[in-house]
Amino acid sequence: MDSHAINDLKKLLGADAVLHRPEELLLYEYDGSVEVARPNCVVFPRHTKEVVGIVQIANRYQIPMIGRGAGTGLSGGALARQGGVLVVFSRMNRILEIDVENQCAVVQPGVVNADLSVAVAQTGLHFAPDPSSQKASTIGGNVSENSGGPHTLAYGVTTNHVHSLEAVLPTGELVRLGSPALDSPGYDLPGLFVGSEGTLALVTEITVKLTRLPETVKTLLAIFDTVDDATETVVDITARGITPAACEMLDGWTIRAVEAYVHAGFPVDCAAVLLLEVDGLREAAEQHAEEVADVCRLHHAREVRVARDARERDLLWKGRKNAFGAVGRLSPTYYVQDGVIPRTKLPQTLRRINEIGEKYGFEIGNIFHAGDGNLHPIILFDAREEKQFQRAVASADEIIGFCIEMGGSITGEHGVGMEKDRLMPLLFTEDDMNLMRRVRDAYNPVGLLNPGKIFPDTKGCGEIHVRPLPVAGASRA
Amino acid sequence: MPATPPQSHEDAQREFALTLSGFSATDKPEYEDYSRCVHCGLCSNNCPTYRLWGREADSPRGRIRQMALVDQGRLEIGDTFVTHIDRCLNCRNCESVCPSGVEYGKILELARAQIEQKYKRPFTSRVLRDFIYRRLLPYPKRIAAAARTLRFYQRWGLASLARNTGILRLLGLQDRESLLPKIDSNFFFSELGKTFPAQGRQRARVAFFAGCVAQVTFSELNRATIRVLQANGCEVVVTAEQVCCGALAAHAGVRDVARNLARANFSAFHADDFDAIITNAAGCGSTLKEYSQLFTENEADLESACKFSAKVRDISEFLADLGLVAPLRPLPMRVTYQDSCHLVHGQKIREAPRKLIRAVPSVELVEMALSDLCCGSAGVYNVMEPKAALDLLSDKMHHAQQTKAQAILTANPGCILQLRAGAAIHKTGQEVLHVIELLDRALIKS
Ligand SMILES: Cc1cc2nc3c(=O)[nH]c(=O)nc-3n(C[C@H](O)[C@H](O)[C@H](O)COP(=O)(O)OP(=O)(O)OC[C@H]3O[C@@H](n4cnc5c(N)ncnc54)[C@H](O)[C@@H]3O)c2cc1C
Numbered sequence: 001m002d003s004h005a006i007n008d009l010k011k012l013l014g015a016d017a018v019l020h021r022p023e024e025l026l027l028y029e030y031d032g033s034v035e036v037a038r039p040n041c042v043v044f045p046r047h048t049k050e051v052v053g054i055v056q057i058a059n060r061y062q063i064p065m066i067g068r069g070a071g072t073g074l075s076g077g078a079l080a081r082q083g084g085v086l087v088v089f090s091r092m093n094r095i096l097e098i099d100v101e102n103q104c105a106v107v108q109p110g111v112v113n114a115d116l117s118v119a120v121a122q123t124g125l126h127f128a129p130d131p132s133s134q135k136a137s138t139i140g141g142n143v144s145e146n147s148g149g150p151h152t153l154a155y156g157v158t159t160n161h162v163h164s165l166e167a168v169l170p171t172g173e174l175v176r177l178g179s180p181a182l183d184s185p186g187y188d189l190p191g192l193f194v195g196s197e198g199t200l201a202l203v204t205e206i207t208v209k210l211t212r213l214p215e216t217v218k219t220l221l222a223i224f225d226t227v228d229d230a231t232e233t234v235v236d237i238t239a240r241g242i243t244p245a246a247c248e249m250l251d252g253w254t255i256r257a258v259e260a261y262v263h264a265g266f267p268v269d270c271a272a273v274l275l276l277e278v279d280g281l282r283e284a285a286e287q288h289a290e291e292v293a294d295v296c297r298l299h300h301a302r303e304v305r306v307a308r309d310a311r312e313r314d315l316l317w318k319g320r321k322n323a324f325g326a327v328g329r330l331s332p333t334y335y336v337q338d339g340v341i342p343r344t345k346l347p348q349t350l351r352r353i354n355e356i357g358e359k360y361g362f363e364i365g366n367i368f369h370a371g372d373g374n375l376h377p378i379i380l381f382d383a384r385e386e387k388q389f390q391r392a393v394a395s396a397d398e399i400i401g402f403c404i405e406m407g408g409s410i411t412g413e414h415g416v417g418m419e420k421d422r423l424m425p426l427l428f429t430e431d432d433m434n435l436m437r438r439v440r441d442a443y444n445p446v447g448l449l450n451p452g453k454i455f456p457d458t459k460g461c462g463e464i465h466v467r468p469l470p471v472a473g474a475s476r477a
Numbered sequence: 478m479p480a481t482p483p484q485s486h487e488d489a490q491r492e493f494a495l496t497l498s499g500f501s502a503t504d505k506p507e508y509e510d511y512s513r514c515v516h517c518g519l520c521s522n523n524c525p526t527y528r529l530w531g532r533e534a535d536s537p538r539g540r541i542r543q544m545a546l547v548d549q550g551r552l553e554i555g556d557t558f559v560t561h562i563d564r565c566l567n568c569r570n571c572e573s574v575c576p577s578g579v580e581y582g583k584i585l586e587l588a589r590a591q592i593e594q595k596y597k598r599p600f601t602s603r604v605l606r607d608f609i610y611r612r613l614l615p616y617p618k619r620i621a622a623a624a625r626t627l628r629f630y631q632r633w634g635l636a637s638l639a640r641n642t643g644i645l646r647l648l649g650l651q652d653r654e655s656l657l658p659k660i661d662s663n664f665f666f667s668e669l670g671k672t673f674p675a676q677g678r679q680r681a682r683v684a685f686f687a688g689c690v691a692q693v694t695f696s697e698l699n700r701a702t703i704r705v706l707q708a709n710g711c712e713v714v715v716t717a718e719q720v721c722c723g724a725l726a727a728h729a730g731v732r733d734v735a736r737n738l739a740r741a742n743f744s745a746f747h748a749d750d751f752d753a754i755i756t757n758a759a760g761c762g763s764t765l766k767e768y769s770q771l772f773t774e775n776e777a778d779l780e781s782a783c784k785f786s787a788k789v790r791d792i793s794e795f796l797a798d799l800g801l802v803a804p805l806r807p808l809p810m811r812v813t814y815q816d817s818c819h820l821v822h823g824q825k826i827r828e829a830p831r832k833l834i835r836a837v838p839s840v841e842l843v844e845m846a847l848s849d850l851c852c853g854s855a856g857v858y859n860v861m862e863p864k865a866a867l868d869l870l871s872d873k874m875h876h877a878q879q880t881k882a883q884a885i886l887t888a889n890p891g892c893i894l895q896l897r898a899g900a901a902i903h904k905t906g907q908e909v910l911h912v913i914e915l916l917d918r919a920l921i922k923s
Pocket residue numbers: 031032066067068069070071072073074076077078079089109130131132133136137138139140141142143144145146147148149150197198199201202203204324325413414450477517518519
């Protein structure tokens with residue numbers, strides 16, 4: 001990269017906020033995924049003004065720029081696929097305002113999701129989107145990926161909790177999108193920007209909605225001896241018009257990994273568990289909990305446990321929220337896939353995943369947001385063996401192919417990033433993608449912001465890109 | 478040299494990796510350990526240094542990655558690597574949150590052992606480290622002598638003289654007077670070799686591990702610990718030949734010294750003779766419990782290490798398990814508890830100290846925010862990285878002050894020093910006590 005550009009950045013931000021030596025850049029070639037791409041320079045702005053300055057410099061020298069929060073993303077979204085300057089928001093991490101009366105907060109993008117909920121806990125409010133990465137991932141990252149979590153089923157995804165945004169367009173223009181009210185007249189621009197995977201603007205300030213904590217929460221663990229019983233329970237619960245706040249499923253294999261870590265008392269000999277939560281006013285919650293338990297028993301649940309207090313509840317959730325990582329105990333490298341299917345298709349999809357695992361000779365665990373049909377199969381492999389890596393990718397692609405066949409999609413919440421751009425044509429026609437490209441180009445005309453993401457760059461199909469072997473210790477998470 | 482070529486594809490890859498590695502063959506982070514990190518990043522916001530600077534290089538994931546890069550020959554053990562590994566507090570908060578079970582403390586110490594072997598530090602740093610780890614801490618007599626000198630200065634108000642004559646400057650302590658421990662008038666060394674009988678029915682027979690520097694700065698805490706144990710039916714033996722646990726040396730990567738100290742302690746304590754070996758220092762406790770990590774599998778010492786470690790208990794862990802029987806008088810006061818890193822993250826003990834605090838009638842325990850985030854003490858960190866240590870301390874004092882507690886309780890002498898300095902610098906007027914000192918105060922003494 002042009003050394004003048006680096007000097008300009010240092011002048012703007014101070015030497016401490018600009019990294020450019022090779023050994024420093026090596027630590028920004030990865031995120032939570034296995035994709036690898038290195039920036040030419042990394043900067044740490046502290047306020048919006050500095051972000052505007054960075055964008056102006058990037059424009060002056062025509063260098064790509066890429067936003068990054070905590071780097072927990074699972075699709076390589078925060079990686080500099082074509083080099084350039086990585087704009088890391090970790091130092092823009094102040095909560096600017098908490099308005100209890102109007103149930104909203106204004107935050108800088110680097111505020112960590114869980115930190116916001118902790119900061120407002122005393123007021124009985126919380127920030128509802130709860131990705132499993134919430135104790136590390138930033139609200140800026142959540143906004144860009146439109147993250148969801150176990151409670152998405154009842155509370156919605158990030159976009160349902162964003163009032164307005166302040167953002168710097170790739171041209172250097174500072175804009176405000178949306179209004180303090182959740183429904184604002186005109187186009188729903190925040191809705192467009194949330195989930196745009198950092199390809200439309202660098203987000204510099206977010207006004208989020210805070211949600212009152214429910215009066216009563218009932219958490220149930222239902223234990224099944226067959227996977228089919230568990231999946232059919234999910235289908236049945238929703239068919240009866242009950243919407244649990246959360247409905248998560250872990251298969252037996254995953255439970256054994258998780259139990260070794262959290263000791264939550266998960267039964268290690270079962271085939272699957274459902275972690276169900278209902279909340280609301282005391283009476284309604286209790287009644288729903290009972291109905292849910294009845295449905296579980298109807299489908300031969302071996303046992304239904306109800307968490308007796310907050311500690312037991314936290315323990316159950318700890319098992320779920322740390323499930324991916326717990327798998328790291330079984331294998332140094334794994335690949336978490338992210339697919340969506342209509343939830344009525346759960347039983348056959350799980351059977352198919354099992355077959356695919358057998359065909360390729362991999363162990364595949366399954367964790368998913370069963371309530372909304374969002375699957376996360378986890379494929380274990382050994383990264384030191386190149387062939388295994390390619391085979392893991394092939395088996396994952398086969399799973400995703402089956403999801404599409406079932407009428408589903410290629411990603412539920414982890415985004416397309418640079419991981420799944422090549423799969424987009426499976427879901428969209430070239431015309432569909434061109435329409436989306438036109439939206440991107442309206443804001444990001446030269447493609448300087450986060451290039452090489454979401455859409456396959458070479459038009460037409462059959463692009464093959466060979467990825468480098470992950471370094472030892474890397475995972476495809 | 479190698480007679481047989483690698484037998485499989487996997488072996489070949491492994492050998493290839495080994496030839497390139499920037500680590501030497503012994504005392505290095507092993508692939509099996511560091512590759513458990515799946516770089517999910519879930520730990521970053523729990524890491525005090527990442528919270529301070531927001532840089533990947535100063536996060537757990539980044540530090541582990543730097544070790545992996547050295548092992549792959551992609552990064553050298555140079556200034557950058559050493560800076561980021563040095564700046565780690567070894568607080569092990571990352572270990573508590575890591576769902577993959579990365580044993581960070583273990584691989585960090587090994588990375589530091591590599592730095593010891595492969596990196597030449599600047600002259601003053603070399604002299605200082607050599608003095609502290611090799612010439613001072615292992616020798617009780619030298620600690621006593623140094624302490625007497627320091628006490629002389631403290632007594633006669635000559636601290637500023639010491640500063641001007643450069644002694645403190647050599648130690649990097651010129652601005653750190655507030656952090657310097659007050660030297661006791663009555664060292665604990667005089668108690669070595671003594672046995673203290675249980676009061677009432679004897680419920681356990683324990684050995685007391687007295688620490689090294691603690692014997693000249695925390696003699697009173699040690700005596701209080703023994704009193705509380707006696708009052709709760711324990712016979713306490715202060716083993717004569719015991720030496721420093723070696724934690725500071727091990728944390729700094731000076732493993733040969735740590736090993737020798739461990740061996741000396743194996744023979745000083747006959748583990749079979751006691752129900753438990755008790756320490757009141759969380760930092761010592763976590764090393765004492767992990768002695769086996771210092772010895773590779775085939776060394777005979779490993780067995781002694783396992784036998785010894787199996788008996789080690791932190792004082793609050795031990796008392797909470799045993800149950801308090803000594804009557805306690807009410808102490809109407811509001812307190813907060815700062816988790817000592819090596820208790821909560823190193824030994825995974827969170828509830829025991831809280832249980833003991835609540836056992837004292839009329840004491841009100843108010844939790845502070847982020848109580849398990851490091852206060853910046855971290856062994857000798859506050860001496861080696863004073864700026865970061867003070868930044869962490871100021872956050873800590875802010876949270877402690879918000880609880881409006883009269884006293885901050887904690888579980889490790891190092892933390893006590895740091896928090897006392899914090900209370901003085903930030904003028905919070907809060908008293909800082911070890912949990913055991915609170916119990917001792919509440920004992921109804923005849
Ligand atoms: C163990 C684990 C569990 C996870 N569980 C979930 C889950 O349950 N649900 C879920 O949805 N996701 C999950 N994720 C994925 C990930 O945590 C989320 O996508 C999260 O929102 C990313 O936040 P981040 O701060 O790490 O962003 P990063 O990874 O740093 O960046 C993600 C994207 O956002 C862009 N970006 C970041 N900040 C800005 C900004 N200020 N302006 C513009 N663009 C920006 C980046 O360019 C990139 O495209 C999980 C990840 C891990 C490792």
